[in-house]
Amino acid sequence: MKKQKVSSAVIRRLPRYYRHLNDLHQAGVERISSNALGASLGLTASQIRQDLSCFGEFGQQGYGYNVSSLRDEVADILGVNRGHCAVILGVGNLGRALMENFHFDRFGVTLAAAFDVVPEIVGRSCSGVPVYHTDQLEEYLTQHPANIGVLTVPGRVANRVAERLVSAGVKGIWNFTNIELTVDAPDIVVEDVHFADSLLALNYMISEAP
Amino acid sequence: MKKQKVSSAVIRRLPRYYRHLNDLHQAGVERISSNALGASLGLTASQIRQDLSCFGEFGQQGYGYNVSSLRDEVADILGVNRGHCAVILGVGNLGRALMENFHFDRFGVTLAAAFDVVPEIVGRSCSGVPVYHTDQLEEYLTQHPANIGVLTVPGRVANRVAERLVSAGVKGIWNFTNIELTVDAPDIVVEDVHFADSLLALNYMISEAP
DNA sequence: TAGATTGTTAATCGATTAACAATC
DNA sequence: TAGATTGTTAATCGATTAACAATC
Numbered sequence: 221m222k223k224q225k226v227s228s229a230v231i232r233r234l235p236r237y238y239r240h241l242n243d244l245h246q247a248g249v250e251r252i253s254s255n256a257l258g259a260s261l262g263l264t265a266s267q268i269r270q271d272l273s274c275f276g277e278f279g280q281q282g283y284g285y286n287v288s289s290l291r292d293e294v295a296d297i298l299g300v301n302r303g304h305c306a307v308i309l310g311v312g313n314l315g316r317a318l319m320e321n322f323h324f325d326r327f328g329v330t331l332a333a334a335f336d337v338v339p340e341i342v343g344r345s346c347s348g349v350p351v352y353h354t355d356q357l358e359e360y361l362t363q364h365p366a367n368i369g370v371l372t373v374p375g376r377v378a379n380r381v382a383e384r385l386v387s388a389g390v391k392g393i394w395n396f397t398n399i400e401l402t403v404d405a406p407d408i409v410v411e412d413v414h415f416a417d418s419l420l421a422l423n424y425m426i427s428e429a430p
Numbered sequence: 431m432k433k434q435k436v437s438s439a440v441i442r443r444l445p446r447y448y449r450h451l452n453d454l455h456q457a458g459v460e461r462i463s464s465n466a467l468g469a470s471l472g473l474t475a476s477q478i479r480q481d482l483s484c485f486g487e488f489g490q491q492g493y494g495y496n497v498s499s500l501r502d503e504v505a506d507i508l509g510v511n512r513g514h515c516a517v518i519l520g521v522g523n524l525g526r527a528l529m530e531n532f533h534f535d536r537f538g539v540t541l542a543a544a545f546d547v548v549p550e551i552v553g554r555s556c557s558g559v560p561v562y563h564t565d566q567l568e569e570y571l572t573q574h575p576a577n578i579g580v581l582t583v584p585g586r587v588a589n590r591v592a593e594r595l596v597s598a599g600v601k602g603i604w605n606f607t608n609i610e611l612t613v614d615a616p617d618i619v620v621e622d623v624h625f626a627d628s629l630l631a632l633n634y635m636i637s638e639a640p
Numbered sequence: 641t642a643g644a645t646t647g648t649t650a651a652t653c654g655a656t657t658a659a660c661a662a663t664c
Numbered sequence: 665t666a667g668a669t670t671g672t673t674a675a676t677c678g679a680t681t682a683a684c685a686a687t688c
Contacts, residue, residue: 297634
């Protein structure tokens with residue numbers, strides 16, 4: 221096992237490995253070679269072995285990898301077993317879509333609470349998650365620390381809310397607003413899901429042809 | 431202007447340039463140097479000049495770039511002025527979030543129609559976009575061609591719906607399902623917005639520290 | 641044992657950065 | 665004019681691929 225900083229390119233591929241290994245496991249596949257795994261993901265066998273070698277030795281010569289144990293290893297690398305805890309800010313359509321349809325727990329994250337300012341939803345609950353008023357954010361986090369803040373608020377309040385999350389001790393922000401967050405506390409991670417950037421890239425790619 | 435295949439790394443940066451140039455323009459900034467632009471985006475001046483040089487010569491020695499005309503150039507490169515037309519499949523929370531809060535038109539895309547199977551919403555309209563029954567997809571697209579299909583259906587029907595979109599002439603699929611689409615018609619572009627992959631990457635990054 | 645496949649080292653390829661002549 | 669800044673060529677860096685000894 222080499223001990224060096226893992227490149228972002230590798231990190232971005234790990235979730236795909238994880239997803240595919242899960243599928244294979246569901247399908248009852250027991251073992252897989254780097255060659256076969258690469259073929260179904262559109263990558264070279266070399267790259268997969270190289271990627272995995274950043275974290276340890278998970279295979280066996282002449283055999284390949286055991287699907288379920290490799291899946292478990294990758295899950296572990298990705299931090300699925302660290303008891304991460306999240307709160308979500310903004311219970312609009314997008315917030316609700318995540319709360320109702322996205323299974324945080326499948327990725328090792330407990331969605332503990334939601335916050336909004338709209339009186340009709342504050343005090344109720346949504347998919348089993350209680351919705352509090354945003355004013356109560358700091359008070360809540362003091363009593364129930366969380367390390368992830370999911371940002372599904374309107375763009376204009378995004379930075380303000382992000383600052384509050386960081387002040388309250390959150391380590392990572394999953395940013396769904398189209399705003400470039402200005403948070404730059406040294407060890408805070410911002411993961412952007414910029415719909416606009418994604419659509420523009422798609423736009424570009426389909427505009428190529430004559 | 432060099433005429434070579436533009437790398438995906440460049441394409442992914444263009445939307446950020448575009449967003450930032452828009453912000454600058456809104457703020458009344460008239461000119462900017464590659465140096466200043468790089469500083470505010472966390473990139474080197476070299477990289478920005480290198481990236482832009484893939485598409486043309488937009489600056490002026492000793493002056494830099496005119497913000498609004500560079501913005502227009504980038505918009506053009508990204509295909510914002512090509513009259514792209516989209517349909518959305520699946521009017522659940524996520525579909526509605528996109529229809530109500532995401533401004534397709536700001537990115538040069540007209541969202542023309544939505545499709546779902548739930549009787550309560552079929553026949554109605556949402557944010558001015560008519561909702562049809564999914565059975566009518568082919569018929570609709572024959573009469574109103576679209577080149578983008580937005581996929582916000584449940585995962586289990588994702589591939590089936592994707593195939594239908596492709597058969598009906600769509601060129602790009604904006605995939606919000608957590609499924610790896612198997613569509614591989616030669617010139618079809620799939621742009622994935624995999625929430626799970628994004629959250630797992632965030633998980634990893636905040637799990638780093640001791 | 642023979643065949644398969646790993647982990648790792650070396651070679652290649654591509655992307656980023658640096659340098660600089662051209663010029664506004 | 666002098667200073668600033670471009671577009672581009674060359675140098676560096678990092679990531680991907682290929683090769684192969686080790687070994688199950």
